[in-house]
Every structure is written in structure tokens, then in C-alpha cells.
């Protein structure tokens with residue numbers, strides 16, 4: 288896991304080095320040695336949440352600090368880089384779960400940001416993006432916020448297998 292996190296940190300620095308000024312996106316601290324999205328201290332706070340492997344849902348971060356800044360930038364859809372970054376974090380989190388291979392990315396949202404994210408994930412996972420579940424296929428439902436209750440509701444009107452990943456956990460229901 289440490290290796291994955293380090294690789295991700297390296298990746299974040301690389302992909303953002305051309306586009307971003309040397310100022311941390313979250314704390315706005317000047318960065319001398321590299322042009323990353325976040326300074327080293329903020330990058331350390333972007334730690335993926337730990338969840339049991341037998342769960343059917345997972346999420347990336349608690350809704351605070353640099354994660355919330357990253358989400359705000361992602362949600363306003365100004366740069367495809369933010370979708371790429373969140374997709375990379377999702378791939379790391381998915382690799383930690385004991386989940387099967389996915390046939391489809393289930394994206395119910397019409398927002399540009401979520402569409403970008405679905406597209407990025409579909410490349411990583413070699414899966415098709417769909418708006419409604421396909422019969423007999425294994426789906427990865429993506430939402431900004433998720434929990435088991437939301438997944439249960441999605442499963443009720445479908446016979447397909449659905450696993451769910453959110454950027455954050457939805458705390459309102461269950």
C-alpha cells in the first residue's frame with residue numbers, strides 16, 4: 288500500500304507539473320522543488336480510508352481538508368486533470384477491495400465532472416460506461432457520495448451485480 292501511495296504521489300506531481308503554478312492547491316503554500324497539485328504536508332493528508340474488503344461499497348476520503356479542495360475543483364469541471372486525479376485514487380482504492388472485474392461503469396449523474404470521471408475509469412478498467420444497469424453484467428456505481436443504503440436502493444430495481452465507490456461517504460442515510 289505504501290508503494291501504491293508513493294506511486295500515486297509521483298503520478299500527481301508528474302501530471303500536474305506543466306499546468307500548475309508552484310502553489311499548493313489547498314494551503315496555497317509556495318512550493319520550490321516541484322510543481323505538484325498539493326504540497327507534501329497536504330499530500331500526506333490525502334490518505335485513502337480503510338474499509339473491510341467484504342464491503343460492497345467504498346469511498347476515498349473524509350470530506351475535509353485537501354480532499355474537499357480537490358473535490359471542489361473537480362466538481363466545477365474546469366480541468367480534466369482533477370478527474371484524472373480522482374480516477375487514479377479510485378483505482379488504488381478498488382485494487383484494495385476484493386472485488387471482481389467490472390463490465391460496466393454505472394454513472395447516473397449528468398454532470399460534466401462525473402462524466403469525465405466515468406470516462407477515465409472506463410479506460411483504466413476496460414469497462415463500458417452505462418446510465419442504467421445491464422442484465423447479467425458486473426457494475427461499478429460511481430457517485431460523489433455513497434453508502435450501503437444508496438447501493439441497496441440501486442440494487443432493488445436491478446438483477447445485476449453492483450458495487451459502489453464514492454469520493455466521500457454519504458452520512459445522511461445509514
Ligand SMILES: [Zn+2]
Nearest residue numbers: 311314326329
Ligand atoms: Zn498544502
